[in-house]
Amino acid sequence: MAPRRGHFAAMDVLIRTLPDLAATDAFAARVAALARPGDVILLDGPFGAGKTAFARAFLRAAAGDAMLEVPSPSFTLVQSYDTRLGPVHHYDLWRLDGPEGLAELGWDDACADIVLAEWPQRLGALRPEGALTIALALGAGEARQARISGWNDRMEALR
Ligand SMILES: Nc1ncnc2c1ncn2[C@@H]1O[C@H](COP(=O)(O)OP(=O)(O)OP(=O)(O)O)[C@@H](O)[C@H]1O
Ligand SMILES: [Mg+2]
Numbered sequence: 001m002a003p004r005r006g007h008f009a010a011m012d013v014l015i016r017t018l019p020d021l022a023a024t025d026a027f028a029a030r031v032a033a034l035a036r037p038g039d040v041i042l043l044d045g046p047f048g049a050g051k052t053a054f055a056r057a058f059l060r061a062a063a064g065d066a067m068l069e070v071p072s073p074s075f076t077l078v079q080s081y082d083t084r085l086g087p088v089h090h091y092d093l094w095r096l097d098g099p100e101g102l103a104e105l106g107w108d109d110a111c112a113d114i115v116l117a118e119w120p121q122r123l124g125a126l127r128p129e130g131a132l133t134i135a136l137a138l139g140a141g142e143a144r145q146a147r148i149s150g151w152n153d154r155m156e157a158l159r
Contacts, residue, residue, distance in 0.1 A: 014148040014155055017139070024050050024144060027158075028057035031132070034154050035062070037086050037113050040128045042120035042150075045136035050144050051118040054134065055090050058116060062088055073118075078105050087113040093122035102126060 018024045031041065041058070043051035056070035062083035073079045073092040080089045089110040096102060102123070107115075111128060120127060132154075135147040148158055 016146045018144040020142045024053055025057035028054045029061035032058045032061040034157055035114055040115040040131040042131050042133045043118045049136035055116045089115050091117040093119040096122045
């Protein structure tokens with residue numbers, strides 16, 4: 001059968017190896033360059049996978065401030081930042097207590113801005129459609145594998 005030309009399905013999953021923290025930082029900066037208000041970026045993966053490290057690099061790129069302090073929001077559950085992309089809200093949902101807790105954390109309003117969320121499985125049915133999901137897996141040493149899905153229109157730029 002002749003190969004079909006001219007019609008390519010949108011790429012739906014991208015796998016990237018991030019050999020060290022600098023690679024994760026550079027990848028996060030690329031995601032930040034594509035991000036706009038209304039985007040939700042879900043950071044999946046086990047303890048120590050690099051979810052906060054990704055968020056920190058994203059926020060530093062978005063703010064244009066390489067020294068920006070980005071603590072893990074594991075106790076406050078959310079930290080908000082003013083950036084060149086508008087407000088960015090960084091959530092850590094590990095300790096989240098159900099959907100009511102999410103409302104108390106201003107989730108609905110935050111989703112009009114840019115959201116970064118660690119432990120997205122806590123969202124259950126409230127996981128937003130159209131979100132970018134970055135699932136980080138631990139590799140050997142400093143290596144991480146990122147499985148990227150959800151931004152069908154912008155995936156090509158993340159390759
Ligand atoms: N390639 C890499 N990408 C990201 N982090 C890396 C990488 N290599 C080493 N690290 C280190 O791994 C650690 C990742 O910790 P981080 O707090 O970002 O994980 P986390 O996924 O947010 O964990 P938690 O579930 O506890 O919130 C940091 O100490 C970071 O410096
Ligand atoms: Mg974290």
